[in-house]
Amino acid sequence: MGAMIRGVLILLAVLSGVPQALAQPSVKDVRIGVHPDKTRFVMELSEAPRYRVFTLPDPFRVVIDLPVLRWTPPGNLVRAGEGGIAAMRFGLFAPGTSRVVLDMTRPMRISNVFVIPPRAGYPYRFVVDLIPVTRAAFFVDGRQPFVSDPPLAPPQTRLPAPTKPSRDNRPTIVIDPGHGGVDPGARGLSGILEKKITLDYARELRRRLLATGRYRVVMTRDDDTFIRLRDRIKIAQEHQGDLFVSLHANNHKRHTIRGASVYTLSQTASDAEAEALAAKENKADIIAGIDLSEQPEEVSKILIDLARRETMNLSKHFANTLVAELGKVTKLLRNTHRFAGFAVLKSPTVPSVLLEIGYLSNPKEERLLRSAKHRARVIAAAVRAINEYFAWQRTLKRS
Ligand SMILES: [Zn+2]
Numbered sequence: 001m002g003a004m005i006r007g008v009l010i011l012l013a014v015l016s017g018v019p020q021a022l023a024q025p026s027v028k029d030v031r032i033g034v035h036p037d038k039t040r041f042v043m044e045l046s047e048a049p050r051y052r053v054f055t056l057p058d059p060f061r062v063v064i065d066l067p068v069l070r071w072t073p074p075g076n077l078v079r080a081g082e083g084g085i086a087a088m089r090f091g092l093f094a095p096g097t098s099r100v101v102l103d104m105t106r107p108m109r110i111s112n113v114f115v116i117p118p119r120a121g122y123p124y125r126f127v128v129d130l131i132p133v134t135r136a137a138f139f140v141d142g143r144q145p146f147v148s149d150p151p152l153a154p155p156q157t158r159l160p161a162p163t164k165p166s167r168d169n170r171p172t173i174v175i176d177p178g179h180g181g182v183d184p185g186a187r188g189l190s191g192i193l194e195k196k197i198t199l200d201y202a203r204e205l206r207r208r209l210l211a212t213g214r215y216r217v218v219m220t221r222d223d224d225t226f227i228r229l230r231d232r233i234k235i236a237q238e239h240q241g242d243l244f245v246s247l248h249a250n251n252h253k254r255h256t257i258r259g260a261s262v263y264t265l266s267q268t269a270s271d272a273e274a275e276a277l278a279a280k281e282n283k284a285d286i287i288a289g290i291d292l293s294e295q296p297e298e299v300s301k302i303l304i305d306l307a308r309r310e311t312m313n314l315s316k317h318f319a320n321t322l323v324a325e326l327g328k329v330t331k332l333l334r335n336t337h338r339f340a341g342f343a344v345l346k347s348p349t350v351p352s353v354l355l356e357i358g359y360l361s362n363p364k365e366e367r368l369l370r371s372a373k374h375r376a377r378v379i380a381a382a383v384r385a386i387n388e389y390f391a392w393q394r395t396l397k398r399s
Pocket of ligand 1: 178179185186194248249281
């Protein structure tokens with residue numbers, strides 16, 4: 001899941017695992033200054049950056065795209081609400097593009113963006129000024145992007161090329177580590193981020209599936225990068241996936257709640273909790289600063305009806321198999337198999353389930369989720385469930 005606003009002092013941001021760190025410009029400091037007439041975002045950098053800065057409505061956000069930067073942001077950078085900024089996130093958005101997303105508490109427009117060369121002991125200072133405007137003014141003239149000269153290269157889209165050798169009849173399993181890059185997902189009690197846990201689990205699942213020799217495996221991401229929800233679906237479809245498994249870790253304000261749970265797509269949620277969870281997980285694109293109004297019609301309006309009944313029945317069958325195997329190795333949430341309108345499960349042709357491995361808000365479970373031993377047990381159970389599911393498929397085809 002991913003909460004947009006959490007607590008009073010917030011900084012949802014960690015940059016990790018960036019290769020070629022030495023070649024990248026680095027961030028020395030970041031601050032947000034509140035002035036009577038404006039809010040000023042300042043980033044101190046080792047060199048002058050190329051940039052693209054723009055705003056998005058509903059919810060109001062400022063998006064700052066920069067080259068890949070070396071930066072581990074400090075905590076407590078944003079005082080929620082001060083200067084109209086509720087929260088800040090930073091991370092990789094796409095190959096070659098780092099992104100800062102500022103959540104605004106009210107409409108503001110960018111009044112100026114500029115770079116101050118080094119002087120008076122300061123390195124390069126990259127400055128974004130924001131001024132409050134009415135909602136109406138925001139839509140009339142508040143949305144012009146500010147772009148450096150020369151401009152920042154547009155974000156590269158990097159989807160794995162579909163290659164299914166015609167002679168290879170093995171099923172293709174698409175593993176989808178939830179969140180990534182500028183979208184950290186849930187934050188554990190120890191500070192660990194959901195995007196890290198999901199990638200660790202996904203890599204272990206891939207390793208163990210490949211070791212059986214029975215499957216082809218595709219990952220929607222294999223590093224700390226953001227992937228749009230619709231691209232996750234697209235990857236599964238282009239690779240003609242036979243099964244799509246999205247991995248997540250949950251959190252809850254009640255720290256006593258723990259246990260794994262498995263979700264499949266449904267127009268009507270099985271319960272209020274499942275519905276709230278789907279709403280949270282579906283916010284990933286908003287969290288990463290995506291303009292949802294730009295989504296092509298056929299994607300934003302994917303109808304659940306399109307998900308063929310057969311696909312949904314297969315998804316349910318696999319979910320039940322997975323719950324049975326998980327129950328042998330880990331604690332389960334009550335009513336473990338639940339239903340809700342998760343965007344990432346809307347592939348019309350690929351049976352899809354979403355596994356919430358456990359709760360990062362429960363101290364005991366958070367420790368388990370970080371342990372390699374527990375991960376091995378859970379993933380072994382998932383592999384057994386996948387084996388059983390495809391064995392069942394083969395008996396169906398024979399009969
Ligand atoms: Zn999640």
